[in-house]
Structures are given as C-alpha cells and as structure tokens.
Amino acid sequence: MVQLYKDSYISVRNYVLKNNGTADDAEDILQDAAIVIWEKIRSETLELKARISTIMFAIAKNLWLKRLGKLSRQVGMDGINTEKMSESDDGFHAHDRKLVVEMMQQLGDKCRELLTLFYYEGLDMVKIAERLNYNNADTAKAKKHQCFKHLQEQFLNRYKKQDFI
Amino acid sequence: MNYNELHSELFDQYLGGKLGTEAVRAFEQQLSDDAAFAEAFRIHKLLKAGIQDYGRESLKQHLKENGKMQYWGDNFWPKSMRFAAAAVLIIFLGLYAVVKLYLQPLQKPELAVKTESGAPVNTGPADSVYPPAIYSPDARPDIAVVTAEPERIESEIMEDVVAMDDMSPSSEKTYGQEAEGTDDAGYEEIKVLSESMLSDTLYTVPVISWADANRSKTYYDNLSKTASRAETAQKKKALSLPANASNANQSAALERKDNDKDSSVGSGVTGSKKAEAEQSSSSRYKIEFWFSPVNFKGYRLTGKSIRLYGVDVNEARFYVYKAQLYLYNEGRVYILGPCPYACAFTAEPDQDVVNIILNQTR
Numbered sequence: 001m002v003q004l005y006k007d008s009y010i011s012v013r014n015y016v017l018k019n020n021g022t023a024d025d026a027e028d029i030l031q032d033a034a035i036v037i038w039e040k041i042r043s044e045t046l047e048l049k050a051r052i053s054t055i056m057f058a059i060a061k062n063l064w065l066k067r068l069g070k071l072s073r074q075v076g077m078d079g080i081n082t083e084k085m086s087e088s089d090d091g092f093h094a095h096d097r098k099l100v101v102e103m104m105q106q107l108g109d110k111c112r113e114l115l116t117l118f119y120y121e122g123l124d125m126v127k128i129a130e131r132l133n134y135n136n137a138d139t140a141k142a143k144k145h146q147c148f149k150h151l152q153e154q155f156l157n158r159y160k161k162q163d164f165i
Numbered sequence: 166m167n168y169n170e171l172h173s174e175l176f177d178q179y180l181g182g183k184l185g186t187e188a189v190r191a192f193e194q195q196l197s198d199d200a201a202f203a204e205a206f207r208i209h210k211l212l213k214a215g216i217q218d219y220g221r222e223s224l225k226q227h228l229k230e231n232g233k234m235q236y237w238g239d240n241f242w243p244k245s246m247r248f249a250a251a252a253v254l255i256i257f258l259g260l261y262a263v264v265k266l267y268l269q270p271l272q273k274p275e276l277a278v279k280t281e282s283g284a285p286v287n288t289g290p291a292d293s294v295y296p297p298a299i300y301s302p303d304a305r306p307d308i309a310v311v312t313a314e315p316e317r318i319e320s321e322i323m324e325d326v327v328a329m330d331d332m333s334p335s336s337e338k339t340y341g342q343e344a345e346g347t348d349d350a351g352y353e354e355i356k357v358l359s360e361s362m363l364s365d366t367l368y369t370v371p372v373i374s375w376a377d378a379n380r381s382k383t384y385y386d387n388l389s390k391t392a393s394r395a396e397t398a399q400k401k402k403a404l405s406l407p408a409n410a411s412n413a414n415q416s417a418a419l420e421r422k423d424n425d426k427d428s429s430v431g432s433g434v435t436g437s438k439k440a441e442a443e444q445s446s447s448s449r450y451k452i453e454f455w456f457s458p459v460n461f462k463g464y465r466l467t468g469k470s471i472r473l474y475g476v477d478v479n480e481a482r483f484y485v486y487k488a489q490l491y492l493y494n495e496g497r498v499y500i501l502g503p504c505p506y507a508c509a510f511t512a513e514p515d516q517d518v519v520n521i522i523l524n525q526t527r
Contacts, residue, residue: 001224005232031225036225092211100215101222112219119213120220145170152212 005034008053012060021064029067034059042122103154111147118144172202174494176209180391364454364478368471372448375488448485453476464510466490474507484522491522498522 023142036059040046043154048055104112114132119125123138125144134140178184179192196203385514453472462475473481473492482493491513492499499510513519 002228002231005228009232027229031228034228035224037223069333081360092214096211097215100212101219104216104219113218116220116223119216121298142170145173146211148173151216155212155215157209 001034001038004037005030005036006054006055008033008056011053011057015057015061016064019064021069025064025067029064033057036063046076051158056124099158100151100155103151103158106154107147108150111143111150113142115147115151170406176206177291179211184330223238250452253418360474361456363454363456365451368450368452368483370448370450370483370490371525373484373521381488450483452481452483462505463507464501464504465507466504471501482526484525486518486521491518493522493526 005163009026010032012030012033013023013026013162016029017023033056037046037052037056046055050058104115107115110132114128117128118125123131125133125140129135129140132140134143175184175192179189190431195220196206196466309333449469450472455472455474457474460475464476465472465473471483476492476494478495484491484493492501493508494510497510498513500513502508502511511521
C-alpha cells in the first residue's frame with residue numbers, strides 16, 4: 001500500500017497543483033484514495049479493469065473534483081464508477097462518528113488495536129489471537145466484547161439517554 | 166436494553182452477511198418489532214463506523230509518515246529525473262575523458278610516431294614494458310664496446326669527440342616550443358620521460374667516396390638492367406689483347422687490364438673527382454642505444470653524439486655520403502639530420518642514394 005501510494009504521488013500531486021490545489025491537498029487526496037482502494041481490496045469489491053495505479057489516480061481525481069464541488073459530471077473510466085467508490089453511505093452524523101474516534105483514542109492500546117483489527121481490517125479471531133498473542137480465538141473474542149462494551153459505555157456517557165430514544 | 170455479548174455477536178453476523186436466510190428474516194422481524202433492539206443495533210453500527218473511521222485515520226497517518234517523498238518546496242525531483250540527471254552526468258564525464266585522453270596530445274615523446282607530414286603525433290598508452298635488446302660484442306667487431314659506467318664513460322668520450330653544437334637537451338622544456346639552435350624547425354620539443362640506456366659505444370662511420378658510390382651504382386645497375394652496347398663494346402675493348410703480345414704477356418696484359426678495370430676510377434672522372442674518390446675518411450660517433458617503454462623509434466643527433474631509440478644494436482649501420490649521415494636498419498635507409506631532442510626516422514627519398522647505401526651493406 002505504501003508503495004502504491006509512492007508510485008501515484010507524482011501524478012496526483014501534479015493534477016491537484018494544476019487544479020487550484022496545494023501540496024497538502026494533494027497528500028490528503030492521495031491518502032483518501034489509497035484508503036478507498038485498500039478497503040475495496042479488503043472487502044473484495046474492487047473491479048480491476050485497469051492498472052491499480054490508474055484506478056488510484058482516477059479515484060484521487062474524483063475526490064479532488066468532489067472537494068472542489070465540480071462533481072456535476074461523473075468521471076467514468078471504462079465502466080468503473082470511481083465516483084461511487086469514493087462515497088460513504090453509512091448515513092451517520094459526522095459529529096457522532098468523530099466522537100467515536102475520540103473515544104477510541106482513549107482506549108488502551110490493546111483494545112484499540114483489537115477493535116481496529118476486527119472491525120476495520122476484517123480479520124477473524126484466529127488471526128487476531130495470533131497477532132495479539134492471545135491463547136486462542138475464544139479468548140480474543142471475549143476480549144473484543146469487553147473492549148467494545150467499554151467503548152459503548154464511554155460513548156453513551158457523553159450523551160443523555162433521551163438522545164437515543 | 167441490556168447489551169450483551171450475544172447481541173453483539175448477532176449484530177456482527179448480520180452486518181457481515183453471515184446469517185442464513187431464515188435468521189436474517191427473523192432478525193429483521195425483530196428489528197421492526199422491538200424498538201430497543203433496533204436502537205441497540207443502531208448504536209452498534211455507529212460504533213462500528215467510528216472504529217472504521219479511526220482505522221482510516223491510522224492508515225492515513227501511516228501513509229503520511231512512510232510514503233513521504235523528498236522534495237524541495239514546489240520543485241521536487243522524482244526518481245526518474247534523478248536517474249536522468251545521473252545518466253547525463255556520466256555521459257558528460259565519459260566524453261570529457263575521451264577528449265582528454267585521445268583528442269588532446271600528451272607530453273610524452275615515447276608516444277610519438279612518424280606521420281606523413283613529418284611532425285610527430287601522440288598516440289597510444291604509455292608504460293608498455295619491452296625487454297631490452299641483447300648486445301653481442303662478437304657480432305659487431307666494428308663497434309668499440311663500452312663497458313664502464315655510463316657517467317664515467319661519457320666524460321672520457323667527450324674528450325675525444327669534437328664538440329660541435331652539442332646541445333644538452335633540456336628535460337624541462339614542454340611540448341609546443343620550438344627547438345633552439347637547430348635546423349629542425351618542423352619538429353617540436355617533446356618532454357622526455359621514462360627512458361633507459363641499454364648501451365653506448367664509439368662507432369667508426371665510413372664515408373662513402375664518389376668512386377665507391379659510382380661503383381656501387383654501376384654494380385647495382387648491372388644487377389637489374391641489361392648492359393648497353395657502348396658498355397659492352399667498352400668491355401670488349403678493355404678485354405682485347407695487344408696484337409703483339411705473347412702468351413705470357415697476354416696473361417699479364419689481361420691481369421693488368423683487370424686491375425685497371427677494378428680501379429676506383431671509372432670513365433669520365435675528372436681530376437678533382439679522382440682526388441675525391443681516392444680520399445677515404447671516417448668519423449667517430451658516440452652511439453647510444455636506448456630503450457623506450459612504448460616502442461618509440463627515433464633518434465637524437467647532436468654533433469657527434471647519436472642516441473637511438475628502438476633500434477637493434479646488431480642491425481644498425483651508419484654511413485656518411487656527401488656529408489650526410491645515414492642509418493641503415495632492418496633493410497631501410499634513414500637520413501639523420503641534427504636533432505637535439507627526439508625525432509622520428511625519416512626514410513631517404515632518393516632511391517639512388519638508397520641503392521648506394523644498400524650496396525654498402527652487401
């Protein structure tokens with residue numbers, strides 16, 4: 001992923017700079033595009049109809065255009081809907097999600113890593129147990145439950161119960 | 166609603182698509198029937214989304230730290246441009262080396278060779294190693310062998326040698342300056358490096374008289390041309406016997422005729438030439454045989470001192486003809502003019518002179 005990021009850096013940077021962007025914008029867009037591709041690969045939903053670097057550039061291009069408010073026209077590429085690949089459709093408020101991110105940073109390192117491995121990287125309990133040196137998958141599963149419960153309690157303590165009724 | 170592990174497990178299975186058809190239907194039925202169940206499910210999804218956002222942020226931070234490219238302000242050099250710049254630099258250095266080594270002359274006389282224009286040019290690398298020539302005194306009785314130390318011998322020899330414009334070559338002069346006090350205006354001084362003397366000797370150079378040259382010429386002509394009628398008639402006349410000679414006198418007469426025929430003077434010789442023809446002289450030269458590390462073949466001539474480079478001591482012959490010094494070496498005749506520093510051998514252009522010299526060697 002890091003190598004893909006480096007290989008696409010120049011082309012994305014040049015594009016963003018030519019389209020009213022800065023070097024920081026280019027880096028940010030490139031990172032977002034790399035994450036999109038990584039998540040699609042992880043979830044096995046990436047439609048590989050071109051070179052990965054080409055897809056990377058197309059996604060970055062769409063993200064930048066979207067950020068500039070110019071996404072009235074879609075930028076398609078041989079049947080790959082790169083615009084759709086760059087959207088988020090959870091429907092939650094950004095404030096709530098940001099709050100959860102803050103709660104995650106207050107967790108312990110091991111809990112944070114365990115929850116990230118399970119919910120973000122999609123690893124199963126066997127692999128998580130190996131990586132985090134748990135005795136077995138059941139131990140890892142129980143630990144995950146504890147960490148998730150702790151996160152939920154922390155999150156709910158920040159809101160009144162009536163906010164969720 | 167008590168949030169327990171079973172609910173968390175069920176929510177994860179539903180969101181991960183791991184429930185069967187029947188279980189999904191039951192789950193969705195419960196979502197619609199149980200508000201608290203639905204709210205717990207919604208909070209679970211929100212936390213999961215937040216955890217994923219945290220994961221993305223962590224990955225972004227990782228890419229930012231490890232994928233950073235080197236650049237200077239707005240102008241940064243990608244890898245391809247750096248390779249291109251390195252390639253240009255290497256090509257430039259290679260061209261510089263080619264120009265420096267092969268196109269510009271070097272200040273080394275041992276690299277000089279004879280060109281058509283007569284001016285020496287520089288060529289080839291230096292520091293080639295050649296074995297020194299082996300000098301056998303028995304093979305050259307006409308050469309006085311000098312076996313003493315070079316420094317001592319040189320001082321003794323110079324007492325006998327008549328110094329005539331014997332200039333000591335300066336090793337400090339550099340390439341491109343004109344030779345001073347010599348007639349070799351066409352040659353340039355060359356800085357002499359890395360030479361070694363093999364041997365030196367006193368050499369008696371025979372002076373070819375006019376008669377020797379004429380006899381040599383006639384002899385040579387007889388080898389390649391048919392004698393003319395006049396010469397044939399002259400021979401017959403020279404061989405004719407007196408009418409009144411007796412047998413004893415005839416043999417004596419023939420012997421006298423033969424002796425007269427072999428006399429040093431041919432027909433048409435004037436008194437002055439006869440005197441010249443009867444004159445025989447020789448000159449003593451100090452000959453030095455030197456070794457050149459890069460096979461330079463040439464000479465240095467100052468007065469009565471000759472330094473030869475790349476010449477086999479057993480093959481060299483010297484002759485003076487019409488006050489001009491010649492070197493015979495390996496079947497070729499070279500004319501040696503005054504040269505205080507280093508000159509390439511120049512072949513004698515006059516074929517008649519060459520023939521005269523060649524005949525002396527037979």
